[in-house]
Amino acid sequence: MAIRELSYVLRRDPATGTDELTLLAAVPEGVPDDLMERIITATHRAAPASGAALSYTRLPGRHGGGLLCSARPDEEWAGLRVDARYAVGDPDGTWPGRPIDAWRPRALVRPGHDPFADPDRRWDGALLGKFARDAGRRLAPFLADVRRLFADPAGRQIVVAEHDQETVARWIALACASLPLSYARALTFTTHTPDPGTAPQQILGIGPDTDPAVFDRCDEVTRTHLFRVHDGLGGPGSPRLTDTWAEVTAWLWCEGAPPRTDDDTAHVPAPDDAFTLLPLVRRALDRERWEHLDLLGDETLRDLVAAVRDAAERDKPDGDAVADLARFCVRLGEHRPSLVQPLALALARRRVDAASPRDAMTVLESCTDLHLDETSWRTLRAEYGPPPEDELRKMLRYSCDTWEKPLHALLSSGAGTSPVVEEAAERISRVLGSSDARRAGEDAIVLLAALDDHGFTRRVLERLAGNLTEHRVRNLRDLAASSHGDWLRTQLDGAPLAVRLAVSAGVLGRAPHHLRGADLLIRLAEQHLDGQVPDAPTLRLLWALVWPASGQLPREDLSRITQVCSASLIVEAKLEIRFTPWLRHPNRVGSALVDFARAAVHSSRLTTSERATARLLTLADDFERGHEPLGRVMETLPVLEDRAGELDPTLRDAIDYRIARGIARTDPVDLFGSKALRYVAGSMRLLGHYREAVADARREGGVLAPDSLRDPRRLAALFAAWRTGHRGATGAWRDATDELLVQVVGEALRQLDSRDVDEVVRFLARRCGEDYARAWHAWCRR
Numbered sequence: 001m002a003i004r005e006l007s008y009v010l011r012r013d014p015a016t017g018t019d020e021l022t023l024l025a026a027v028p029e030g031v032p033d034d035l036m037e038r039i040i041t042a043t044h045r046a047a048p049a050s051g052a053a054l055s056y057t058r059l060p061g062r063h064g065g066g067l068l069c070s071a072r073p074d075e076e077w078a079g080l081r082v083d084a085r086y087a088v089g090d091p092d093g094t095w096p097g098r099p100i101d102a103w104r105p106r107a108l109v110r111p112g113h114d115p116f117a118d119p120d121r122r123w124d125g126a127l128l129g130k131f132a133r134d135a136g137r138r139l140a141p142f143l144a145d146v147r148r149l150f151a152d153p154a155g156r157q158i159v160v161a162e163h164d165q166e167t168v169a170r171w172i173a174l175a176c177a178s179l180p181l182s183y184a185r186a187l188t189f190t191t192h193t194p195d196p197g198t199a200p201q202q203i204l205g206i207g208p209d210t211d212p213a214v215f216d217r218c219d220e221v222t223r224t225h226l227f228r229v230h231d232g233l234g235g236p237g238s239p240r241l242t243d244t245w246a247e248v249t250a251w252l253w254c255e256g257a258p259p260r261t262d263d264d265t266a267h268v269p270a271p272d273d274a275f276t277l278l279p280l281v282r283r284a285l286d287r288e289r290w291e292h293l294d295l296l297g298d299e300t301l302r303d304l305v306a307a308v309r310d311a312a313e314r315d316k317p318d319g320d321a322v323a324d325l326a327r328f329c330v331r332l333g334e335h336r337p338s339l340v341q342p343l344a345l346a347l348a349r350r351r352v353d354a355a356s357p358r359d360a361m362t363v364l365e366s367c368t369d370l371h372l373d374e375t376s377w378r379t380l381r382a383e384y385g386p387p388p389e390d391e392l393r394k395m396l397r398y399s400c401d402t403w404e405k406p407l408h409a410l411l412s413s414g415a416g417t418s419p420v421v422e423e424a425a426e427r428i429s430r431v432l433g434s435s436d437a438r439r440a441g442e443d444a445i446v447l448l449a450a451l452d453d454h455g456f457t458r459r460v461l462e463r464l465a466g467n468l469t470e471h472r473v474r475n476l477r478d479l480a481a482s483s484h485g486d487w488l489r490t491q492l493d494g495a496p497l498a499v500r501l502a503v504s505a506g507v508l509g510r511a512p513h514h515l516r517g518a519d520l521l522i523r524l525a526e527q528h529l530d531g532q533v534p535d536a537p538t539l540r541l542l543w544a545l546v547w548p549a550s551g552q553l554p555r556e557d558l559s560r561i562t563q564v565c566s567a568s569l570i571v572e573a574k575l576e577i578r579f580t581p582w583l584r585h586p587n588r589v590g591s592a593l594v595d596f597a598r599a600a601v602h603s604s605r606l607t608t609s610e611r612a613t614a615r616l617l618t619l620a621d622d623f624e625r626g627h628e629p630l631g632r633v634m635e636t637l638p639v640l641e642d643r644a645g646e647l648d649p650t651l652r653d654a655i656d657y658r659i660a661r662g663i664a665r666t667d668p669v670d671l672f673g674s675k676a677l678r679y680v681a682g683s684m685r686l687l688g689h690y691r692e693a694v695a696d697a698r699r700e701g702g703v704l705a706p707d708s709l710r711d712p713r714r715l716a717a718l719f720a721a722w723r724t725g726h727r728g729a730t731g732a733w734r735d736a737t738d739e740l741l742v743q744v745v746g747e748a749l750r751q752l753d754s755r756d757v758d759e760v761v762r763f764l765a766r767r768c769g770e771d772y773a774r775a776w777h778a779w780c781r782r
Helices: 033-043 125-148 165-178 181-186 220-226 244-255 262-266 278-285 298-314 319-335 341-354 357-365 374-384 388-395 404-412 419-432 435-451 454-466 470-480 485-490 497-509 517-528 536-546 555-561 567-572 576-584 591-600 608-624 630-644 649-664 676-681 684-700 712-723 731-749 754-768 770-781
Strands: 002-012 019-023 053-058 066-074 079-088 158-161 203-206 228-231
Touching: 002 033, 019 033, 033 053, 033 066, 033 079, 053 165, 125 158, 125 165, 125 228, 125 244, 158 165, 165 181, 165 203, 165 244, 220 228, 244 278, 244 298, 278 298, 278 319, 298 319, 298 341, 319 341, 341 357, 341 374, 357 374, 357 404, 374 404, 388 404, 388 419, 404 419, 404 435, 419 435, 419 454, 419 470, 435 454, 435 470, 435 485, 454 497, 470 485, 470 497, 470 536, 485 497, 497 517, 497 536, 517 536, 517 555, 536 567, 555 576, 567 576, 567 591, 576 591, 576 608, 591 608, 608 630, 608 649, 630 649, 630 676, 649 676, 649 684, 676 684, 684 731, 712 731, 712 754, 712 770, 754 770
Parallel strands: 158 203, 158 228
Antiparallel strands: 002 019, 002 079, 053 066, 066 079
16 A cells, blocks of 8 residues: 655635645655645635544545545644545555544544544444444434445435534444445545535534535435435434344444454455345344344344345355354244244255255254244145144044154144144043053153143143043052153143142152052142142042042041041041041040041931941030030930940040030039939949049039039039939949048038038028938038
């Protein structure tokens, strides 16, 4: 490259008002000085002074070359000093990479007032990126006008109106950074001109000081027909015109991906290739995420997809290029799947055409990454093979291990709701619930695992749960206990409750858990029901999963079931018959058994003996808690005991314990004359409970507490009750009552005064008879 440097002073003649250009040194040989001087005077003015300005112009005709000028006011020369560099030939290290790189921003002014920036200076990419994002909707129309400058015929000159030349320089730098390097070096500009009408450059900067009489940027004819005005000073500017290349380039700037890289400098595109879209696509793929895709309208995206599709259909790109095309299809399909269908079809066809005829359908089914919609899938299958609906419909006549290929094709293509797919789902659900086709059930699980379609699996499980009899749920449990249990367990999230329970039962029943009976039922309730069975159908389902349809259950299991299930729910589920062994022969009698007896006491499915047993237990429990009167209990007790027959010793003892406590808590006035103590006196098993119950009643503060027995009537009735002889009474009864009289009545007697004692005697004589009064006197003298 040959570079010649010249310096001028541009002064205005006060008398004539014309500008005069004075050369400060001799003109070097080979410099077209006349042409250069005309360009300088057409671009710059001596007055009014507008500060430093940078311009670049390509010289026409036989001279050629480029003229780079830096103009700035100079007090020493009393005018506008213009330093010019004229270059011919290919640029080298002494010439800026792009002419706009010679702009010397205020931040780079150094001592000595160099007219141009250093040759190796470049615009900061981050600075231009922020400027592009701040430009917003102004960016794409500006880039579109820049592109038209290189069209044939060329577009109109661009006028950029801004408050300062620094901003104008950034617009020019942004344009150059968006162009191929050869085009950026050819772009002519001036950061400021007083009269765009005379300046020969392509991009012309003006400021708020521009005289409207010289150039009216708001004039409709000027901005609509003569120039393309981009107004940053609040004016209307030219009508918005844009194109796909400009829209995509502006979007890349906003995404933080400058459209040109350092690698682009080595490539000089042909005129038809300078503004192709494929290089922009590759730059877009360099970004991990697209955060501003909404800046591109559907029409722009369609043009972009069309360009990529054309490359996939007509060009012969290498493997990496094809991979880029597919990556773009996948990336854009994640956001706008409907727009990528033409490209997805082209890429799929390219893949299938490259495969052998035998592998064509396999390759086609592997194109699931391209976001093909159902229509596109149908189109491709019509071109390369039979419709998968027909194939699957034919395969449904055979075992489900032959369904994978057509079923996978339909699910992948979005045709998962077609009738033939629904029929397949129904048949698989029936197979899973059939114990007569265990191998077929395993094949069905293998098919579902191979399809790996969560939505389809969910539909199968929902159908299975909708018609899940006890027989079918046990079969599903057995499948889960097989080698396929681990896969079934991965499908439980969101599956119907019945399926989750069945699969969990199968998994927990095998190694390493080996849970059985109540342990299994309780674990299932804890895992899936928050520890409580909510309703009768769920209880029956759990029962079917844990125990066989018939046979006797361990009593220990029966008693533990009530930890997660109420007694009333057992009866509602019609399972009370399975609990009668627990009712008749309990290991212990607690509140759970009493609750069950209370819930089952009226069940028609129990025998007379079992209902009587339940009633005996609830009667005794109610009597102990004071909810049944003494008289009714004494009348009902013998009848129920006769109907119940011989009771288990543990159950008998529990009933006696409660009866004894109920008697001990009865008011002595009501106790005297009743059959209650006759019932106790004839039973050794009751006597021990009764003595303990009397001691408890005294401590608990009831009718036998010392304070209560200060009532002479109550003390007299208690004395008479315990002194009454009963037919069939044992010697132990007499010994016990003698001891109770001393411990209870004797202690209470010490609290009475003489008048209270006389009242005891009068009550005994009046209510019980003179014999009891004499017996009182005799007992007191002992």
